[in-house]
Amino acid sequence: MPSAIPILPEGQLAPQLARYDAALRSRRLKSFAVALVIGVCIVLSAVMGEVKPAVFVQNSGRLGDYFWNIAPVLRPDHLGGDLAEWYWNLDHWLKLLWDTLLIAYLGTLLGGVGAFILCFLASANLVRSPFIRLTARRFLEFCRTVPELVFALLFVVAFGLGPLPGVLALAIHTMGALGKLFAEVVENIDMKPVDGATAAGATWVQTVRFAVVPQVNSNFASYALLRFEINVREASVMGFVGAGGIGQDLIEAIRKFYYSDVSAILLLIIATVMIIDLVTERLRHRLIGMESGR
16 A cells, blocks of 8 residues: 655755754753753752751651650550540540631631632623722732731731631631632633623623523532632641640640640541541532533
8 A cells, every 4th residue: 555645855855854853952952941940949949948868867767756656555455445545535626626627617618708709800701990800819819828827826916816816817818719719710611691691781790690600600619618628627727826726735735745645636637637528529529520411
């Protein structure tokens, strides 16, 4: 069977090969330049961060020793007694863990409501005014740029110790993070329903309500569930600065070297986060499946 690949004459083939070689060299030079910049940034980061491999290797065994110290002593012939001694304060820890879940829930709820309101104002396909759009975006950037612990410290000073500073800190950071994600979802919607609602004389609020929200509901819920998972973990360390939750007992046990208490509290937190991850993952997959099945 004759080949269907055309063979160019030498006079036409040589310039094509030369252009291909030049493009290949240019791409290699760009790749080398990018790799060089990344390498320089890594070296500078290591220098500025005082990364010392020799010190790391010399002291790496301490971390293993710490985990060995917090591991409980469980003997098969006294397993019940050892478990009871390990979780001697279980009722109190479960109460604090419940407080942590409530902090994460309220923070996610309040932040999600704020993100839902602001995301439409930050979407370029819905708001033509650059002032409104940029103001909403910059505000969301501020909310998600400042770490939750910084907000929690400020609110502890303002409102005192307790769960309230943790709820407010998580709500503000959640609003900034979810606001960006929600705005990106809105900017990727099908604009035909929006154009139809506008042509029919709908107001901006009516257009958002009937043409935009039905398209983004499932994605919004999915992102909110994912954020709730994150906030449960964040709420667990809010107690480090006195913002309520089980983190208060965890940091106290760490500071006072109550090794068995540290491992018991950590195991409770890990088990809780794993369960929540599994449940919310199923819910997210179901919501995404509902949207794709429409």
